[in-house]
Amino acid sequence: MSVTTDPGVPLCDLQQQYRELQAEIEAAVGRVLASGQFILGPDVAALEEEVARYCGAAYGVGCGSGTDALLLALSALGVGPGDEVIVPPFTFFATVGAICRLGARPVFADIDPLTCNLDPVQVESKVTPRTRAIIPVHLYGQCVDMEPLWQTAERRHVILIEDAAQAIGAEYQGKRTGTLGAMACFSFYPSKNLGTYGDAGMVVTNDAEWAKRMASLRVHGMEPKYYHKHIGWNARLDTIHAAILRVKLAHLDHWIALRQAAAARYDALIERYHLTGFLQRPVVRPKRRHVFNQYVVRVPAGQRDALAAYLRSQRIGCEIYYPVPVHLQECLAYLGHRPGDFPASEEASATVLALPMFPEISEAQQRRVVEACAAFLRQRARLVA
Numbered sequence: 408m409s410v411t412t413d414p415g416v417p418l419c420d421l422q423q424q425y426r427e428l429q430a431e432i433e434a435a436v437g438r439v440l441a442s443g444q445f446i447l448g449p450d451v452a453a454l455e456e457e458v459a460r461y462c463g464a465a466y467g468v469g470c471g472s473g474t475d476a477l478l479l480a481l482s483a484l485g486v487g488p489g490d491e492v493i494v495p496p497f498t499f500f501a502t503v504g505a506i507c508r509l510g511a512r513p514v515f516a517d518i519d520p521l522t523c524n525l526d527p528v529q530v531e532s533k534v535t536p537r538t539r540a541i542i543p544v545h546l547y548g549q550c551v552d553m554e555p556l557w558q559t560a561e562r563r564h565v566i567l568i569e570d571a572a573q574a575i576g577a578e579y580q581g582k583r584t585g586t587l588g589a590m591a592c593f594s595f596y597p598s599k600n601l602g603t604y605g606d607a608g609m610v611v612t613n614d615a616e617w618a619k620r621m622a623s624l625r626v627h628g629m630e631p632k633y634y635h636k637h638i639g640w641n642a643r644l645d646t647i648h649a650a651i652l653r654v655k656l657a658h659l660d661h662w663i664a665l666r667q668a669a670a671a672r673y674d675a676l677i678e679r680y681h682l683t684g685f686l687q688r689p690v691v692r693p694k695r696r697h698v699f700n701q702y703v704v705r706v707p708a709g710q711r712d713a714l715a716a717y718l719r720s721q722r723i724g725c726e727i728y729y730p731v732p733v734h735l736q737e738c739l740a741y742l743g744h745r746p747g748d749f750p751a752s753e754e755a756s757a758t759v760l761a762l763p764m765f766p767e768i769s770e771a772q773q774r775r776v777v778e779a780c781a782a783f784l785r786q787r788a789r790l791v792a
Contacts, residue, residue, distance in 0.1 A: 415722025416763045416772045419598045423767040424662075428654060435650040447626075448646035454653050455609065458593070461656065462575075462585025464611040466618035469644035470625050473572040473594025476608035477505035479621040479642060480568050480590045481540065483610075486511050490539040493565075495525040496734040496744075497752035498544045502570050503733045506542075513742070514538070515734050520751040521690040523547065523703070523759065527555035534559065540566045545574035545584055547728070548600070548666075548698040549691060553579050553587045568592065572608075575601050576663050578696035585611040595652055600666070600700050601659050603648040665766035666699040672770055673702055673762065676777040685710075685784055701728060702764040708757050710787070715760055717783045723776055726761045 425432065442448060455467035470476050486492060488510035494502055496515040506513045516529035525543045541560060543551035560567045567588030571577070574584045575593050585591040595607035612618055620637070623630040628637030670689065677686050687705035691697045706714055718725045732752040734744040746753065762776055
């Protein structure tokens with residue numbers, strides 16, 4: 408007698424995508440293995456050109472991770488000790504860690520409480536003569552409100568570097584990430600909308616000199632080989648990852664459309680189950696193309712962690728992006744921030760919850776997720792009664 412095991416609903420299912428593309432991916436990997444060119448091979452140069460073209464930029468510089476992309480972009484500007492970089496405190500740690508690794512100081516500006524993206528109104532007062540760059544983070548797949556930042560950057564003579572790790576293909580006023588700042592940093596981590604089977608990243612830019620400098624920095628500052636013009640590090644992109652990403656790039660817009668359709672189904676299901684007072688749906692600002700790397704709801708403070716535990720008990724994946732804002736992380740205590748300094752970021756950390764999201768997610772899977780949220784709410788109501 409066969410025993411069936413409930414697979415539940417994963418937060419992100421990478422296996423379905425692989426099964427659909429298995430033949431193409433294995434052919435691409437086999438081509439690289441047969442070539443013997445495993446580091447910065449021809450597929451890397453081709454991927455750089457293709458991603459840059461997809462974004463509408465002139466140059467792409469492939470690298471080892473999204474973190475490397477941030478480090479390369481900041482290093483190309485010469486950011487270092489004594490410099491300041493403005494960032495939101497509600498982001499993945501790498502955004503801020505890259506600044507600190509270079510000896511510069513992160514200066515935090517709070518977020519828009521509805522989108523969780525950097526609030527441009529908060530930025531202007533943070534600019535000082537030491538400010539070298541502003542890093543807007545396009546969180547969860549939706550672009551920051553860039554027009555006010557363009558004005559601030561031009562008026563105050565600072566550089567905008569997009570952290571688009573979660574937002575390849577996202578658009579603002581018809582322009583794609585990759586062209587909304589002087590440089591844009593992408594991550595190709597497996598769970599990203601365009602992800603490989605390991606770590607990889609890229610910086611895109613329209614500036615030829617910055618692109619040349621980053622290409623040198625990623626190979627220990629060599630220019631030419633074994634002649635070290637800069638102090639760089641090993642941030643190279645493996646050819647196998649580039650070959651895999653070239654296969655996947657052709658499907659990216661289709662996957663984005665599927666994610667958008669899934670987000671719309673979640674919106675409708677949350678309304679159908681009368682949960683709008685309990686689960687605040689993602690707010691999509693006008694003139695945006697939200698690519699939904701995550702579908703993140705807001706849960707009333709004090710109930711989020713209990714809901715997450717309940718969903719996991721029902722074999723439903725969920726995640727908190729992010730439970731502690733960066734300004735309150737232990738390793739950054741030297742900056743002197745305290746609870747209450749950035750209230751919108753702190754509120755987001757206490758209330759956000761990512762529900763399962765991937766292109767192939769079915770309506771039945773999503774219904775199971777929302778029904779579980781409704782069951783949790785009923786259970787809580789009985790306990791209170």
